[in-house]
Amino acid sequence: MRAVVFERYGTPAQVREVPDPEPAEHGVVVRVEATGLCRSDWHGWMGHDPDITLPHVPGHELAGVVEAVGSRVTGWRPGDRVTVPFVCACGTCPACAAGDQQVCERQTQPGFHHWGSFAEYVALDHADVNLVAIPDDMSYATAAALGCRFATAYRAVVQQGRVAAGEWVAVHGCGGVGLSAVMIAAASGARVVAVDVSPQALGLARKFGAAECLDATGVSDPAAAVRELTGGAHLSLDALGSPATCAASVNGLRRRGRHVQVGLLPSADGTTPVPLARAVALELELLGSHGMAAHAYPGMLRLVRSGVLRPDLLVTSTLTLAAAPAALAAMGTAPGAGVTVIEPWSRA
Numbered sequence: 106m107r108a109v110v111f112e113r114y115g116t117p118a119q120v121r122e123v124p125d126p127e128p129a130e131h132g133v134v135v136r137v138e139a140t141g142l143c144r145s146d147w148h149g150w151m152g153h154d155p156d157i158t159l160p161h162v163p164g165h166e167l168a169g170v171v172e173a174v175g176s177r178v179t180g181w182r183p184g185d186r187v188t189v190p191f192v193c194a195c196g197t198c199p200a201c202a203a204g205d206q207q208v209c210e211r212q213t214q215p216g217f218h219h220w221g222s223f224a225e226y227v228a229l230d231h232a233d234v235n236l237v238a239i240p241d242d243m244s245y246a247t248a249a250a251l252g253c254r255f256a257t258a259y260r261a262v263v264q265q266g267r268v269a270a271g272e273w274v275a276v277h278g279c280g281g282v283g284l285s286a287v288m289i290a291a292a293s294g295a296r297v298v299a300v301d302v303s304p305q306a307l308g309l310a311r312k313f314g315a316a317e318c319l320d321a322t323g324v325s326d327p328a329a330a331v332r333e334l335t336g337g338a339h340l341s342l343d344a345l346g347s348p349a350t351c352a353a354s355v356n357g358l359r360r361r362g363r364h365v366q367v368g369l370l371p372s373a374d375g376t377t378p379v380p381l382a383r384a385v386a387l388e389l390e391l392l393g394s395h396g397m398a399a400h401a402y403p404g405m406l407r408l409v410r411s412g413v414l415r416p417d418l419l420v421t422s423t424l425t426l427a428a429a430p431a432a433l434a435a436m437g438t439a440p441g442a443g444v445t446v447i448e449p450w451s452r453a
């Protein structure tokens with residue numbers, strides 16, 4: 106099969122022939138019809154993820170068709186249209202037994218722990234725990250966008266963030282996950298203030314329901330600007346993942362507000378400064394959010410099918426596999442607005 110492969114961190118990936126994957130006993134191989142390009146893929150390519158071994162194939166937001174099934178899989182057959190959370194759970198550890206597959210103790214993430222979906226085929230573990238059927242009327246590109254960013258944003262806003270109608274929700278960083286969060290919070294009846302430095306991203310945030318858009322370019326204290334607009338957010342997300350946006354998110358909250366850290370925070374020593382004194386004084390809640398378990402998808406999919414949520418609108422460009430290496434490298438500096446989806450079988 107053809108796949109995007111990198112041999113060294115931060116050096117250009119190549120599209121080349123590699124052996125087709127085989128399914129594990131409990132796993133499947135999926136023919137990849139669409140796979141999203143996410144900032145986490147860029148982090149992996151840069152060497153920020155200790156789970157990756159070289160050479161490597163990135164890609165963790167995917168949708169496609171089951172091609173081959175392991176001998177112990179009972180729920181899926183070749184030809185099934187599927188997607189998968191980026192955290193593939195084991196199904197048997199204590200976290201899984203509690204229903205928290207998104208923080209499974211033995212999780213495998215395609216494109217991190219093993220070769221991912223920037224390829225014509227991808228192997229996925231523990232299919233009976235992790236696969237999600239795609240509704241017949243949903244495109245592969247839309248379904249691919251659910252796997253990481255949209256589902257992550259859904260869990261962050263609805264489940265971890267416990268958004269309520271009428272609340273002010275601040276979203277710091279309006280890339281794929283941030284725009285998804287804007288859409289989901291607005292659809293939940295919240296008033297959303299979107300914060301970014303890209304006019305394009307803020308334009309999309311407005312389109313997806315943001316009541317206020319704050320261009321942080323040249324703004325010395327975005328948190329103060331958020332407090333001025335909202336009186337302090339009830340719920341705030343750092344959807345980018347940087348020390349500055351994390352601090353701005355916490356500092357923009359009102360008393361007893363909730364901060365949800367969604368963006369990954371890679372740093373040299375593995376720690377990020379957080380304004381904890383404010384968290385104490387204002388009784389803030391500081392929460393993390395990490396994907397979403399497969400069993401939680403049906404509630405989200407119902408809202409997508411009824412048209413309340415429109416992940417299809419997030420997909421702003423589609424690429425061939427050949428164009429993926431350059432797009433991967435560009436994610437660090439010029440991520441573009443919205444979600445880019447790679448179609449590995451497209452030659453156009």
Ligand SMILES: [Zn+2]
Nearest residue numbers: 143145253254
């Ligand atoms: Zn991702």
Ligand SMILES: [Zn+2]
Nearest residue numbers: 195198201209
């Ligand atoms: Zn588990």
